[in-house]
Amino acid sequence: MSTAPIATTPEPPYYAVIFTSVRTGGERGYGAMADKMVQLAAQQPGFLGVESVRGADGTGITVSYWDSELAIANWKQHAEHQVAQQLGREVWYADFALRIAKVERASRLVKAEHPTA
Numbered sequence: 001m002s003t004a005p006i007a008t009t010p011e012p013p014y015y016a017v018i019f020t021s022v023r024t025g026g027e028r029g030y031g032a033m034a035d036k037m038v039q040l041a042a043q044q045p046g047f048l049g050v051e052s053v054r055g056a057d058g059t060g061i062t063v064s065y066w067d068s069e070l071a072i073a074n075w076k077q078h079a080e081h082q083v084a085q086q087l088g089r090e091v092w093y094a095d096f097a098l099r100i101a102k103v104e105r106a107s108r109l110v111k112a113e114h115p116t117a
Helices: 030-042 069-077 079-092
Strands: 014-023 047-054 059-066 093-103
Touching: 014 069, 014 079, 030 047, 030 079, 059 069, 069 079, 079 093
Parallel strands: none
Antiparallel strands: 014 059, 014 093, 047 059
């Protein structure tokens, strides 16, 4: 499991859940809930890692990695995650898209002098 800026994942295949969003204005508890969801997801069976970025314009991309489609489905149905999903629809997101992809190939370069090496 990884929550580093770039997730360390196993050899493929595995799955990526790609969540692209545009925030509405104001914090309204978003940051605390986002942190809680990352911590909770990391405790779920099948969770492999997460990467997340958000621009100054409110557009964000979060990619979570899972070992199976079943693990993704179980996370979607988790009670606390469902509360966050509902708040997202009602309060936090002006627009969002969710995509699930199977990762067939992956590669990574980490230079020795980089802090994540």
